[in-house]
Amino acid sequence: MSPNRFSSMTLAVLAALLASGCAVTPAYHAASTPQPAAYKETASAADKAAAGWSEAAPADMLERGPWWQLFGDPVLDQLAASIEVSNQNVAAAVANYAQARALVQQQRASLFPSVTLSASDTRSGGGDKTPTANQYRASIGASWEPDIWGKLGAGVDNAQASLQISAAELAAARLSAQGELATNYFSLRQTDAQKALLDATVEGYARVLQITQNRFDAGLAARSDLLQAETQLANARIDQLTLTRQRATLEHAMAVLLGKAASDFSLPVAEWKVVVPDVPAGVPSTLLQRRPDIAAAERRVAAANAQIGIARSAYFPSLNLTGSYGYAAASSAGLFNASNNLWSLGLSAAQTLFDAGATRERVAGAEAQRDAAIAQYRQSVLAAFADVENQLAATRVLAQQQDLRKQASAAADQVEAQMLNRYRAGQVSYSDVVTAQNTALTARRALVQAQADRQTTAIALIQSLGGGWHVPAP
Numbered sequence: 001m002s003p004n005r006f007s008s009m010t011l012a013v014l015a016a017l018l019a020s021g022c023a024v025t026p027a028y029h030a031a032s033t034p035q036p037a038a039y040k041e042t043a044s045a046a047d048k049a050a051a052g053w054s055e056a057a058p059a060d061m062l063e064r065g066p067w068w069q070l071f072g073d074p075v076l077d078q079l080a081a082s083i084e085v086s087n088q089n090v091a092a093a094v095a096n097y098a099q100a101r102a103l104v105q106q107q108r109a110s111l112f113p114s115v116t117l118s119a120s121d122t123r124s125g126g127g128d129k130t131p132t133a134n135q136y137r138a139s140i141g142a143s144w145e146p147d148i149w150g151k152l153g154a155g156v157d158n159a160q161a162s163l164q165i166s167a168a169e170l171a172a173a174r175l176s177a178q179g180e181l182a183t184n185y186f187s188l189r190q191t192d193a194q195k196a197l198l199d200a201t202v203e204g205y206a207r208v209l210q211i212t213q214n215r216f217d218a219g220l221a222a223r224s225d226l227l228q229a230e231t232q233l234a235n236a237r238i239d240q241l242t243l244t245r246q247r248a249t250l251e252h253a254m255a256v257l258l259g260k261a262a263s264d265f266s267l268p269v270a271e272w273k274v275v276v277p278d279v280p281a282g283v284p285s286t287l288l289q290r291r292p293d294i295a296a297a298e299r300r301v302a303a304a305n306a307q308i309g310i311a312r313s314a315y316f317p318s319l320n321l322t323g324s325y326g327y328a329a330a331s332s333a334g335l336f337n338a339s340n341n342l343w344s345l346g347l348s349a350a351q352t353l354f355d356a357g358a359t360r361e362r363v364a365g366a367e368a369q370r371d372a373a374i375a376q377y378r379q380s381v382l383a384a385f386a387d388v389e390n391q392l393a394a395t396r397v398l399a400q401q402q403d404l405r406k407q408a409s410a411a412a413d414q415v416e417a418q419m420l421n422r423y424r425a426g427q428v429s430y431s432d433v434v435t436a437q438n439t440a441l442t443a444r445r446a447l448v449q450a451q452a453d454r455q456t457t458a459i460a461l462i463q464s465l466g467g468g469w470h471v472p473a474p
Helices: 003-020 045-050 067-071 074-081 088-109 151-217 223-257 284-290 292-315 358-424 430-464
Strands: 114-124 133-144 318-329 341-350
Touching (some): 067 074, 067 430, 074 151, 088 151, 151 223, 151 430, 223 430, 284 292, 292 358, 358 430
Antiparallel strands (some): 114 133, 133 318, 318 341
C-alpha cells in the first residue's frame, strides 16, 4: 500500500471520528446565589448623599488602587506600598500564580502534535560467520492525540480555572496583608495616644501626690490619703509599661508583614491622624465581583465542572496518530539517498472494556465534588454578605458611640477638676478625688479606643467589600 493511500485512509477515519465525536464536559453555568437588593445596615439615600457616599463601580479584574490613602497618613502610605514586594505571603502567592500560569500553557501544549528528531549509529557483529556491520539511522517522528471527546480541552479549562483561582488568592493575600498592616499601624498609633494620655496622667497624679504629702505633713490629711495617692500613681505607671509592651508587639508584627526582621524595624512616635473615611458600599450584587475569596470559590466550581468532562472521557476510546520519516543505511555517505528512506504512519485506539464500575464511580465522584464546590461557593457568598452587614452596623454604632464618649469624657474632666479643688479646700475626702480621677482617665481612654475602633472598622469594611474602588469620572 502506498503512503499516499494509507494517509488518505487514516485521514478519512479521523475525519469520521471527529464528525461523530462530541465534548462530554457539561456546560458550565455559574451557580445561583442570594442577591439582596440592598444592604440592611446602609443608611437612607438622603443620609448617604449628605455624607458624601457614592455607589461603587467595581469589576473583578480592575486594580483596586491604594485604598489606604483614604486615611491621609503618609507613613502608612509608604509602609503599605512596600507590602507588594516585601511580604512573604504575597511573594508565595505570586509564585503560585506563576506556577498555575505555566500549567495552563502545559495543558494547552497537549492539544498540538509533538515532533521528535532521532539519529543513531549502530555497529554490530558476532562470531566468525557474522560480519561486523554499521547501521546509520536518521528520522523525524510525530504523534498527536486528537481531542475528540474534549478531554484535553477540559484539562485546559481546569488549568485555566486554577489559574484564576491563583489570581484571586493572590489578590486576597495582598488585601489581607495590607489590611492587617493598616490595622496594626493604627493600633500602634492608638497605643502612642494612650501612652501620651497616661504620661500626662502620671504627671497629674504625681502633683496630686505632692499635694497630699504636703497636707499629710501639715496634719490636714490622713495617711490613708497618702497611700491611696501612691497606689494610684504606681498603677498608672504599670499601665505605662503595659502599653510599652503592646507597642513593641505591634511593631514586631508590622516588621513580619513587611518582610523584615523584628530587630531591624522601628517606627518612631508620630502624630495620630484620626481620619475615618466614608466607604461607599455600593449594591450587594457587586460584592460577587469584588471579593477575591468569592471569585476563587466560583472558579473552583468551574474547575470541578471541567473535572467531570475529564472523568467522562474514560467512557470513550482514546486515539493516537503517529508518523515518521527517515533514512537508514550501512554507510553514512549514502544515508540520505532516496533508496534508503523509511516511513511509517499509524492510527491506534484503546478502549477500556471492563473496570468493575471504576469509571462510573470516578464520574460520580467528580459530580459530587462539583456539588460540594457549589455549596462552598454559596456559603462564601452568604458569609460575605453577613461580613459587610456586620461592618456597616459597627460603622454606624461606633460613630454614635464616639459622640457619646466625647460627652462622657468632657463631663468626667469637669468632675475631676471640681473634686480636686474641693479636696484642696477640705470639703471632700481623698477617696472622692480618686474615684473622679479614675473615672476621668477611663473616659479619656475609652474615647481614644472609640476613635481607633472606627478606623479599624473602616479597614474591615474595605476588606469585606473586596478592597478599594474607582469612582468614575463625571
